[in-house]
Amino acid sequence: MSFRGDESSGGEDGGRTSSDLRKPFLHTGSWYRMGGMGSRQSSLMEKLGSSASVIRDSSVSVVLCTLIVALGPIQFGFTGGYSSPTQDDIIRDLDLSLSEFSIFGSLSNVGAMVGAIASGQIAEYIGRKGSLMIASIPNIIGWLAISFAKDSSFLYMGRLLEGFGVGVISYTVPVYIAEIAPQNMRGALGSVNQLSVTIGIMLAYLLGLFVQWRYLAVLGILPCTILIPALFFIPESPRWLAKMGMTEDFETSLQVLRGFDTDITAEVNEIKRSVASSNRRTTIRFSELKQRRYKLPLMIGIGLLVLQQLSGINGILFYASSIFKAAGISSSNVATLGVGAIQVIATGITTWLLDRAGRRLLLIISSSGMTVSLLLVSVAFYLKDIISEDSKFHVALSVLPLVGLVTFVVAFSLGIGAIPWIIMSEILPPNIKGLAGSVATLANWLTSWIITMTATLLLNWSNGGTFGIYTVVSAFTLVFVIIWVPETKGRTLEEIQWSFR
Structure with a gap:
């Protein structure tokens, strides 16, 4: 019996054979406009897209990427906080019992468990950006189902869909931030994940005091609605690209994140050594x-x-x-x-x-x-x-x-x-x-x-x-x-x- 690790990361050849399937999720943005780059990298950037403004400062680039993916945890927090201020109104409007509402509140956790099971494999196969795009879709559908709910069945379906998206987001966002952040900023940027969750909870509490529960559900759509197009303007995780054997894309992504004037040779070599070591065996036995x-x-x-x-x-x-x-x-x-x-x-x-x-x-x-x-x-x-x-x-x-x-x-x-x-x-x-x-x-x-x-x-x-x-x-x-x-x-x-x- 064996413990299947990241099978899709099994070496450079394996990564390249499936890269075409992942391409729609890798470079769907135009964060690549170049300036002051080598000719090889410039041609690669031109091939991938060149309509975004130049990001030269590494801290600005990484912080921008972090703030964009932080929309996911805001959705996470808003989902968790939604049931508290809306409890009495939903029970009254839909004639629910307290136990039926308790089921509604807990179903987000059930959906999140399903999302958690799938999250690692989704993030490994189509990348961190692709995973967040996929997670956003059930969130949007879930909020719409709740906002138009006429009975408990639509409430339950919407809550399960939200939970699934949140389960994927809760794994993918911290991993993406850790993989793009320089070591001296990784802690601060990583904590933005939890900060965004708390902001989402507070927004649900605050808006719930003034906004009717159906309209509050419509407002819940906003974080993921903004997140999907915003993901087109940030790079994929360089460590994931390296693990997939996409060497040029990996170096380009890292260069954008660290700044065009930064020498990334040492970090590139360190990541390559780590990837080479982890790819020697992709099947890990339980023993x-x-x-x-x-x-x-x-x-x-x-x-x-x-x-x-x-x-x-x-x-x-x-x-x-x-x-x-x-x-x-x-x-x-x-x-x-x-x-x-x-x-x-x-x-x-x-x-x-x-x-x-x-x-x-x-x-x-x-x-x-x-x-x-x-x-x-x-x-x-x-x-x-x-x-x-x-x-x-x-x-x-x-x-x-x-x-x-x-x-x-x-x-x-x-x-x-x-x-x-x-x-x-x-x-x-x-x-x-x-x-x-x-x-x-x-x-x-x-x-x-x-x-x-x-x-x-x-x-x-x-x-x-x-x-x-x-x-x-x-x-x-x-x-x-x-x-x-x-x-x-x-x-x-x-x-x-x-x-x-």
């Missing part, structure tokens, strides 16, 4: 996964993405309004919006800190803060059940859960929210990245679905007990990070992967 160079990256990547969700973040955000009501806070919708805004700000700070403080330190700070804040919420709810409502301490205990949840969201956003996706895209070996990345993404979405489905049951059982369970998980996350997670700041992807050998 070989016990080797340190495969076992450790898989354990770290999957472990962090599972622990991210086991912290209870999706259950807490999904039921934030009811949690605040249980704590005695009357303006629960405003408090929920405030939590969404704080999450955006904290994730923005992480974007600035990642390439300065490093991944590992921020993960330790994040998981420590999550553990303390969740413990505070748990103790506050236990005491609230014990102390009489007439006591002057009862009012103070209503504030503590709000303080604890805000602190939890800030701590989560400082590390556990963004960094697991970055590390997954950095440490997985190239020859198993497609399938292993799919498994890691599937594990994340499966855990998210379990947490979302069980959160309401746990909260009905005991508010204090629920947050006590999440506290234990966060404490374990801290131990996991300290023992197993390496620092990847300031290292190339090739250096990171060689360190596991």
Whole structure:
């Protein structure tokens, strides 16, 4: 029995034989206008297209590409946040029961699991850009189905389609950003993925206060509607092109990303060595996964993405309004919006800190803060059940859960929210990245679905007990990070992967 890695990456000849099938997704843009290039590269650019403006500065080029693909995670976040402000109106207009609406809310996770299974292989076969184009189509159709829904069947179909697109996006975007970013910017640019998710959530919360649910679904179409044409103006991942054996295209893409005045010889040679090493064998036996160079990256990547969700973040955000009501806070919708805004700000700070403080330190700070804040919420709810409502301490205990949840969201956003996706895209070996990345993404979405489905049951059982369970998980996350997670700041992807050998 064997573990099929990226079969389509099996050497230069194999990549070239199927390249014609991938061409529509590779150079469908006109980001190639050249200036100051060699004659060979200039002729290649002319062949591929020459109607876009010149991008000479490497940081501008990479940031522009990142901002374009970040439209995908905004869609991701908007999908997650949509159900919270629309719950009462959808239930009333379509005469749904609470359980039927709960199914609607959870179906995005089910669709995302299916998308996660397919995401790695789609991204490996037709490229990162092609994968995002394919993911955008079911998202658009899904939002249209919801906006025109007359009964639960259209709601469910739309939610499943959205989830599928989100599942593909959640894998492809961090991988694309990691593969195009220079090592000194990879952390900051990688965290833009999670920042965009939080922006999408906040937009759904904010617009949901003013916009009727059908019109809100129409607004949900915008990110992917803009993303599809924008993808025509950015380069494909140079590392993917190299893995497919498209040498000229790979060097051209890298030159555009690094700037036309930059000498890319050293990086080209390093990527070629890494690709040559990973392409010697495209079939990995299960017994070989016990080797340190495969076992450790898989354990770290999957472990962090599972622990991210086991912290209870999706259950807490999904039921934030009811949690605040249980704590005695009357303006629960405003408090929920405030939590969404704080999450955006904290994730923005992480974007600035990642390439300065490093991944590992921020993960330790994040998981420590999550553990303390969740413990505070748990103790506050236990005491609230014990102390009489007439006591002057009862009012103070209503504030503590709000303080604890805000602190939890800030701590989560400082590390556990963004960094697991970055590390997954950095440490997985190239020859198993497609399938292993799919498994890691599937594990994340499966855990998210379990947490979302069980959160309401746990909260009905005991508010204090629920947050006590999440506290234990966060404490374990801290131990996991300290023992197993390496620092990847300031290292190339090739250096990171060689360190596991």
